[in-house]
Amino acid sequence: MQNLLQGLRIVEASAFIAAPMCGMTLAQLGADVIRFDQIGGGIDYRRWPVTERNDSIYWADLNKGKRSLAVDLRKDEGREIITRLVALPGANGGIMSTNLPARGWLAYENLCKHRADVIQLAIVGDRHGGTAVDYTVNAKVGFPNLTGPEDDDRPVNHVLPAWDITAALLAATSLLTALRFRDQTGQGQKIDMSLADVALAAVGHLGYVGDRKINGNARTRGGNYLYGAFGRDFVTSDGERVMVMAISPKMWSGLLAATGLKDAMKALGDRLGLDLDLEGNRYRARRDIAGVIEAHVRTRALAQLAEAFDANGVCWGRYQSMTDLIDHDADCSPDNPIYHLVEQPDIGTYPVPGQPMHFGAVERQPARRAPRLGEHTDEILGDLLGMSSGEIARLHDQGVVAGPT
Amino acid sequence: MQNLLQGLRIVEASAFIAAPMCGMTLAQLGADVIRFDQIGGGIDYRRWPVTERNDSIYWADLNKGKRSLAVDLRKDEGREIITRLVALPGANGGIMSTNLPARGWLAYENLCKHRADVIQLAIVGDRHGGTAVDYTVNAKVGFPNLTGPEDDDRPVNHVLPAWDITAALLAATSLLTALRFRDQTGQGQKIDMSLADVALAAVGHLGYVGDRKINGNARTRGGNYLYGAFGRDFVTSDGERVMVMAISPKMWSGLLAATGLKDAMKALGDRLGLDLDLEGNRYRARRDIAGVIEAHVRTRALAQLAEAFDANGVCWGRYQSMTDLIDHDADCSPDNPIYHLVEQPDIGTYPVPGQPMHFGAVERQPARRAPRLGEHTDEILGDLLGMSSGEIARLHDQGVVAGPT
Numbered sequence: 001m002q003n004l005l006q007g008l009r010i011v012e013a014s015a016f017i018a019a020p021m022c023g024m025t026l027a028q029l030g031a032d033v034i035r036f037d038q039i040g041g042g043i044d045y046r047r048w049p050v051t052e053r054n055d056s057i058y059w060a061d062l063n064k065g066k067r068s069l070a071v072d073l074r075k076d077e078g079r080e081i082i083t084r085l086v087a088l089p090g091a092n093g094g095i096m097s098t099n100l101p102a103r104g105w106l107a108y109e110n111l112c113k114h115r116a117d118v119i120q121l122a123i124v125g126d127r128h129g130g131t132a133v134d135y136t137v138n139a140k141v142g143f144p145n146l147t148g149p150e151d152d153d154r155p156v157n158h159v160l161p162a163w164d165i166t167a168a169l170l171a172a173t174s175l176l177t178a179l180r181f182r183d184q185t186g187q188g189q190k191i192d193m194s195l196a197d198v199a200l201a202a203v204g205h206l207g208y209v210g211d212r213k214i215n216g217n218a219r220t221r222g223g224n225y226l227y228g229a230f231g232r233d234f235v236t237s238d239g240e241r242v243m244v245m246a247i248s249p250k251m252w253s254g255l256l257a258a259t260g261l262k263d264a265m266k267a268l269g270d271r272l273g274l275d276l277d278l279e280g281n282r283y284r285a286r287r288d289i290a291g292v293i294e295a296h297v298r299t300r301a302l303a304q305l306a307e308a309f310d311a312n313g314v315c316w317g318r319y320q321s322m323t324d325l326i327d328h329d330a331d332c333s334p335d336n337p338i339y340h341l342v343e344q345p346d347i348g349t350y351p352v353p354g355q356p357m358h359f360g361a362v363e364r365q366p367a368r369r370a371p372r373l374g375e376h377t378d379e380i381l382g383d384l385l386g387m388s389s390g391e392i393a394r395l396h397d398q399g400v401v402a403g404p405t
Numbered sequence: 406m407q408n409l410l411q412g413l414r415i416v417e418a419s420a421f422i423a424a425p426m427c428g429m430t431l432a433q434l435g436a437d438v439i440r441f442d443q444i445g446g447g448i449d450y451r452r453w454p455v456t457e458r459n460d461s462i463y464w465a466d467l468n469k470g471k472r473s474l475a476v477d478l479r480k481d482e483g484r485e486i487i488t489r490l491v492a493l494p495g496a497n498g499g500i501m502s503t504n505l506p507a508r509g510w511l512a513y514e515n516l517c518k519h520r521a522d523v524i525q526l527a528i529v530g531d532r533h534g535g536t537a538v539d540y541t542v543n544a545k546v547g548f549p550n551l552t553g554p555e556d557d558d559r560p561v562n563h564v565l566p567a568w569d570i571t572a573a574l575l576a577a578t579s580l581l582t583a584l585r586f587r588d589q590t591g592q593g594q595k596i597d598m599s600l601a602d603v604a605l606a607a608v609g610h611l612g613y614v615g616d617r618k619i620n621g622n623a624r625t626r627g628g629n630y631l632y633g634a635f636g637r638d639f640v641t642s643d644g645e646r647v648m649v650m651a652i653s654p655k656m657w658s659g660l661l662a663a664t665g666l667k668d669a670m671k672a673l674g675d676r677l678g679l680d681l682d683l684e685g686n687r688y689r690a691r692r693d694i695a696g697v698i699e700a701h702v703r704t705r706a707l708a709q710l711a712e713a714f715d716a717n718g719v720c721w722g723r724y725q726s727m728t729d730l731i732d733h734d735a736d737c738s739p740d741n742p743i744y745h746l747v748e749q750p751d752i753g754t755y756p757v758p759g760q761p762m763h764f765g766a767v768e769r770q771p772a773r774r775a776p777r778l779g780e781h782t783d784e785i786l787g788d789l790l791g792m793s794s795g796e797i798a799r800l801h802d803q804g805v806v807a808g809p810t
Contacts, residue, residue, distance in 0.1 A: 004586045016652075021610065025575075029582050043653040048633025048685055049616035057615035058633070064610075108765075127741065130715075131656075135636060136722025139648045141737075142730045144629075144638075146564045148553050155638060155646060155724050157629045159551045162567035165607065169574030170430075174762045176581035177434050181409045181766060183588075189766035197761035200737050202570065204744065204758035205426065205469075209731050210462035211454035213755035218728040224549075224562045228453025228463070231540060233549075233560060241560060243544045247421075248448040251536075280453055310535075317541025319560050323623040325547045326614050332546075332605050336532065339609065350618035353609035356602035357579045360513075361586060361594035 001065060001354055001365040003030040007092045010175065011036065011085050012066070013106065015044040017134070017161055018123050018195065019099035020062040021168035026175070027065035028355045028367065034380060036069040036082055039402040041373055042100075055346040060370040064352065070374030070402040077400045079105045084385055087114035094188065095175060099123040108190040117188035119178045121171055126196035133195070134161040141199045142208075150223035167198045225290075230282035232290050233319065234297040236305060241319040244293060244309075247279060251315045258312035259296050268292060340366040372404040406470060406759055406770040408435040412497045415580065416441065416490050417471070418511065420449040422539070422566055423528050423600065424504035425467040426573035431580070432470035433760045433772065439785060441474040441487055444807040446778055447505075460751040465775040469747075469757065475779030475807040482805045484510045489790055492519035496588060500580060504528040513595040522593035524583045526576055531601035538600070539566040546604045547613075555628035572603045630695075635687035637695050638724065639702040641710060646724040649698060649714075652684060656720045663717035664701050673697060745771040777809040 008031040012023040020035070027033040037045070047058045069085075071078040083105065086096045094115045102108060102122040111118045125132030135157055138144060144155035174191050182188055203209060211217045224233045224243075230252070231245030246252040256262040265276055268288055274281040282289060297305060302318065309316045325332050333351055334341050342352040354367040381387045381401065395401045413436040417428040425440070432438040442450070452463040474490075476483040488510065491501045499520045507513060507527040516523045530537030540562055543549060549560035579596050587593055608614060616622045629638045629648075635657070636650030651657040661667040670681055673693055679686040687694060702710060707723065714721045730737050738756055739746050747757040759772040786792045786806065800806045 004582050017611075024610065025578060029578075043655075046684065047652075048688060049612050049620060049622065050685065051619055054685075057619060058612040061610050061612045061615055127736070131718060131720045132722065133650060133652070133720055135631060135648050135650060136720065139638075139646075139722040139724040140730065140734075142725055142727030143563075143565050144724055145726050148561050149557060149559060152554060152557065154554060155629070156553050156561060157638070157648070158548075158563055158565065158567075159627075159632075160548050160563065160567055160607070161611070162563075162565055162570070165567070166570055166574065169571065169578060170760070170762060172578045173430060173434075173574060173581065174764070176578065176585065177409050178764065178766075180581065180585070181764075185766075187766050189764055191762055191764055193762040196736065197741070197743050200741065201743055201758040201761040202565070203727070203730065203737065204756070205429070205466050206422075206566070207454050207463040207466045208727055209737065209757070210466055210749075210752065210755050212728060212731040214456055214462060214753045215454060217454065218726075222564070224560070226540060227564075233544075233562070241544075243540050243562070245538060245540060247452075247538070250448075279451065280455065280459075283453060313536060315536045315538055315541065317537065317544040319544040319549055320547055321550050321623075322547030322608070322613055323617060325545065325608070326617040329545075331532070331601065332608065332614065336602070336605065338602050338606055344615075347615065348619045350615050351609070352614070353606040355575070356598050356606040357575060358597040359579070359583065359586075359594055360596065361583075361590075361592050 001028055001030070001368050002359050002362050003365070004359060004362055005029045005031040008032065009034065009093045009095065011082065011096045013096070013098040013100045015042050015100060016047070017062060017164035018167040018171065019097055020044070021165065022097055022171035022175070023066060024062055024064050025168065025172045025355065033066040034069055034085065034376070035063055035066045036071055037373060038073050039070045039374070039399070045373065051347055053346070057347060060344050060347055061352070063370040065368040066371055067376035067380065068371035068373055069377050069380050072400055075400050077395070081381070081385065081401070083111065083114055085380070086111055086118060088384060089115070091183065094118045095179065096120045097171060097175060117182055117186060119175065119182060119188045119191070121175055121191040123167055123171060124192070124194045126194045134163045137163050137196050137199045140196065141203050146219060146221050148221065150221055163195055163199045166202065167193065167195050170198060225286050228283050229279040230286055230289050232286070234294055236297055236302045237299055238301045240302040242297065242302070242305065242316055243319065244314065244316045246282065246315065249277065250313065252277065252282065254313040258308040258314045259293065261292060261296060264292055265289070337364060342367055342369050344369045345372055374402045375404045377401050377403050406433055406435070406773050407764050407767050408770070409764055409767055410434045410436040413437065414439065414493070414498045414500065416487065416501045418503040418505045420447050420505060421452070422467060422569035423572040423576065424502055426570065427502055427576035427580070428471060429467055429469050430573065430577045430760065438471040439474055439490065439781070440468055440471045441476055442778060443478050444475045444779070444804070450778065456752055458751070462752060465749050465752055466757070468775040470773040471776055472781035472785060473776035473778055474782050474785050477805055480805050482800070486786070486790065486806070488516065488519055490785070491516055491523060493789060494520070499523045499593065500584065501525045502576060502580060522587055522591060524580065524587060524593045524596070526580055526596040528572055528576060529597070529599045531599050539568045542568050542601050542604045545601065546608050551624060551626050553626065555626055568600055568604045571607065572598065572600050575603060630691050633688050634684040635691055635694050637691070639699055641702055641707045642704055643706040645707040647702065647707070647710065647721055648724065649702070649719065649721045651687060651720065654682065655718065657682065657687065659718040663713040663719045664698065666697055666701060669697055670694070742769060747772055747774050749774045750777055779807045780809045782806050782808050
């Protein structure tokens with residue numbers, strides 16, 4: 001938690017990762033992000049991993065630092081509460097983010113009737129109106145066919161929901177951009193994005209489209225090799241696995257110094273007729289280079305290699321299991337200032353990350369827990385919408401809103 | 406290109422993906438992003454993919470819409486030019502982004518001497534001062550061990566540089582956040598982030614840390630199965646491959662309706678003693694469910710399945726090779742409004758994406774090409790630093806700056 005966006009208020013109707021992570025990111029930067037849900041929870045409220053008692057760790061981690069409002073969205077009066085909340089006046093309000101269908105009462109056009117300069121960001125599946133999620137988008141853009149061992153042609157799905165994360169952070173960037181634009185021009189707007197377009201743009205930004213259209217290259221599966229320079233995984237004599245790379249000249253000379261393989265690589269380059277000081281030639285000769293390095297690495301223990309690699313500025317990393325990371329790596333614990341021990345109601349106390357950025361102008365506060373569903377219903381109705389306690393009690397009695405259960 | 410951040414000026418010292426993509430994103434949103442490089446180009450200037458004549462498509466795609474300034478950074482006068490550029494007055498200036506070492510003359514403390522409220526964002530490898538790149542960070546946080554076929558225990562590197570992309574977009578979010586903070590308080594700041602911390606935070610945000618600490622779960626490789634609900638890839642009778650998923654109740658009932666497998670799944674649930682209407686039980690029973698769906702999919706052609714799936718709102722996607730995507734999918738062409746045919750000097754004309762977001766308040770302009778190295782040297786020195794043509798000529802003569810070659 002870092003108080004940089006203090007005062008900014010964002011109303012969020014969301015599920016799963018993209019929109020929730022956008023709001024969580026802004027909440028951890030100090031914004032007041034109000035997530036509203038159907039009483040009882042939305043479709044992501046029990047998403048795995050869950051605890052033994054079926055409380056979702058996934059939901060908690062993606063909604064850290066937000067406030068929660070539980071409303072019956074099938075009732076007109078429930079919908080009115082949300083509309084009023086989005087339409088509250090002030091330069092810090094009038095902002096909504098959603099990856100639920102922004103139709104009917106939630107449509108931008110409707111919100112504009114209540115506040116003309118509203119900013120609404122809506123994330124959908126694809127530009128044709130179809131459903132799409134991280135896995136289906138990834139299948140479409142071709143990464144599964146390029147991923148995995150070279151001796152196996154089955155597609156490999158990624159485990160990291162990279163497109164959801166990308167969409168979340170483009171959404172955060174977009175909201176701050178639209179806010180700046182509104183501050184300067186007085187104009188609100190609708191921002192539309194689809195998860196499929198997020199991935200389709202990335203394929204272009206990363207050079208795949210140009211490589212195909214200009215060079216005619218059909219990129220094929222490259223196993224664990226880095227593309228365009230040298231890099232691959234190797235097994236050490238004590239059975240550890242390391243990723244070793246050399247993109248820049250400095251990385252390459254460091255690797256040669258650390259391994260004492262300068263002469264061997266010179267001989268290899270001469271034999272192949274390639275100047276291995278050029279990164280592209282290191283890619284062309286990657287299998288031969290890997291053979292030489294493999295012979296070196298497999299006869300040395302991790303500790304010995306680590307010492308030589310670090311002394312020479314080699315770009316390398318050890319493969320850890322995620323369990324080892326979480327159990328034993330201080331970087332994934334409160335030893336790292338981005339992590340804090342947080343007590344999450346119904347779930348328990350565990351290390352929880354804030355944002356990885358360190359802002360020099362403010363002090364880093366501990367990461368804040370997620371709300372319980374409906375935890376802030378009453379304070380939002382009272383403080384923001386100015387309702388009396390009698391009015392709030394009536395809304396509870398009539399099942400329009402709910403508090404935490 | 407969408408003119409929302411018009412006037413905003415960001416000076417960038419960058420290489421590879423994270424910082425360049427941050428700047429490219431903001432440039433495509435209308436900011437004036439000035440990338441400066443050593444005369445002749447930095448360490449990413451020849452990164453693959455390159456054309457036959459060794460011009461980097463990678464570099465071009467990551468620097469779209471920016472201006473380029475070529476300077477001899479070893480000369481004091483070259484360094485002074487950059488310092489003056491960063492320190493230019495005005496609410497839209499005084500912003501710098503870098504993933505090169507922000508030390509010495511480029512250090513925040515030095516820039517502050519020239520403009521007290523400067524904002525500098527610096528991306529490094531890890532918090533301990535070590536080198537780290539996307540591949541080494543990924544190895545550290547454990548995703549390679551969780552990725553790939555269940556019958557193969559070799560780690561699988563991801564091909565998509567997901568951590569670089571995440572860092573890029575967190576950097577963009579951070580710069581806009583710090584800019585808003587400065588607009589409101591007058592205070593600039595240094596923003597520090599490391600690529601390793603970006604990945605370490607994501608592991609927490611996505612529930613892995615909580616699942617381990619609270620439940621004691623050691624997450625293992627799950628092949629192409631989705632975690633926590635039902636989803637997997639299947640091969641059709643005509644040899645196509647599809648990803649089929651059901652997370653929400655609606656997705657599940659859609660899948661049962663499309664396949665006519667409602668009774669079969671009911672019988673399966675009864676046999677297993679699991680209510681398959683609950684997503685967690687669909688995960689527990691994933692292998693049995695997959696067996697039933699596999700028998701259905703492998704006897705049907707893609708076209709037939711697609712019709713039934715789409716008619717019933719099934720969440721599914723077809724696996725394409727990236728070559729098929731680029732050659733034949735209209736979504737990855739100027740048929741999609743995010744793509745534009747752009748002529749890139751030295752490289753050629755090919756479809757280039759803008760940002761995937763559509764902003765309602767401005768018209769989308771065609772994506773802009775990348776600069777040639779040093780293309781804007783003279784106009785930056787003249788227009789922004791107010792140098793005379795004589796002064797600029799002297800700087801060229803003395804090798805302090807360079808234009809395009």
